[in-house]
Amino acid sequence: MSLKHAILSLLVESERSGYDLTKNFESSVAFYWSASHQQIYKTLGDMHDKNWVSLKHQAQSGKPDKKIYSLTDDGAAELKRWAVEPVKQAAPKNQLLIKLMLARLVGTEPILEQLNGELKRVYKEIATYSKIEKQYFSSKPSHDTHLKNVTSYLTLRNGLLSAHAELDWLHEAIEMLENK
C-alpha cells in the first residue's frame, strides 16, 4: 500500500504525532490521498515494528502522552526505493458509471438527480482549488521558484484539471439524458 509511503513523505519534512498526521490527511493531503485516524495510528505502529520510524514520548499534563514519530534511516531508504520504482496505477472505480447504465432499469430521473448532485460537488471543489490558488500562488511559478512550490502547484493543477474534466462530462451527460 501507499499509505505507509504517504506518511513517510510527511515525516521527511518534520517529525509528527499521529494526531498531527491525521490533521494533514484532513487538509492538504486529502487532495491526493485519504486515511482515517484509526488507519494512521495502526500504520504508525506497523512502521515502528519495521523500524521505519522512531518514537519519542512527550509528556503532557491532563492529556495522554504525545507520541512523536520521526523518519529512521531504514524508513528513508524504503521511501527512496519506492519513489523510483514504477508507479502502480489503481484501476478506475466509478460508481456513477454503473448507475448510469442502470438508467434503463430505474428511469432517467433519479440518475439525473445524482448527476446534478455531482455537478454541485464539483463546482464547490473548483471553488476550493481556486481559493487556494489565489492564496498561495498569485502567479504561475517561474524559473527561480523553489522545487517544493512547483510540486505543490502541480498537485493543485492536477485537482483543478480533473475537476474541470468531470464538470465538462457532467454537462454532456445531463444534456443527453434530459433529451431522453
Place this chain on the structure above:
Amino acid sequence: MSLKHAILSLLVESERSGYDLTKNFESSVAFYWSASHQQIYKTLGDMHDKNWVSLKHQAQSGKPDKKIYSLTDDGAAELKRWAVEPVKQAAPKNQLLIKLMLARLVGTEPILEQLNGELKRVYKEIATYSKIEKQYFSSKPSHDTHLKNVTSYLTLRNGLLSAHAELDWLHEAIEMLENK
C-alpha cells in the same frame, strides 16, 4: 461495496457464469470497474447466500460444470434501491502525486522518467478509446438513439475526457520539472 452492484447490473441484461463475468470485467467493464476472478467467484457465492442471484448448473463434457447465475427478484430490488441512493464518491488516491512530492528527496530525473511512462500509457489509452469510438459510434448519438447506446457512449466520453485531462497535466508537469 459496489462490486455486487456492478455484477447485478450485468445480470440484468442476461444470465452469466463467473467466467463470463470475469471476461466482461477484463474488457468493457474495465473502463469503470475492476475485479479479479477470485473476487468475482467469491462475491457470486455471497450473493447466492443472500438470494440476490439464482444458480443453474450446466453439465459439460471434460470441463467442470458451468454455474450460470441469474438475477432474482430480491437482487433486482436491491439493485434498484442502490441505483437511486446518493453516490458515495471514493476519495482520490494518487500515488504519482506522492512521488512528485518526493522529487526533492530523490531528484527530478527518476520522477520525470515515471511521468514520461504515464504519458505513454495515457496516449495508448486515448488510442484505445478512439478506436472504440469509431467502431461503435460513428457519430454523436442523436435524438432517436436507444438509451443503452447513450449511456455506453457517455462511459466512453468519461474515459476520454479524463484521459485528456491527465495528458494535459502530464505535459505541464514534465515541462515544469525539466526546467528545474
Place this chain on the structure above:
DNA sequence: CAGGACATGTAATTGGTTACATGATTGC
C-alpha cells in the same frame, strides 16, 4: 508437445471502514 483458453475455486494476508472507547481542556 507446449501454451493458451476454458472453468472453477481455497487460503493467507493486507488494506480499509465502521463501531466503540476514554478522558481533559477550551470557548461560547
Place this chain on the structure above:
DNA sequence: GCAATCATGTAACCAATTACATGTCCTG
C-alpha cells in the same frame, strides 16, 4: 453546560490482492 478540539487507541467486519490448486480442450 455543551460542543469542539486535543490525543490515543481496540475490535469486528468488509474488500482486495497474492499465492496456490486442478484439470480439459484446442491450436500451432
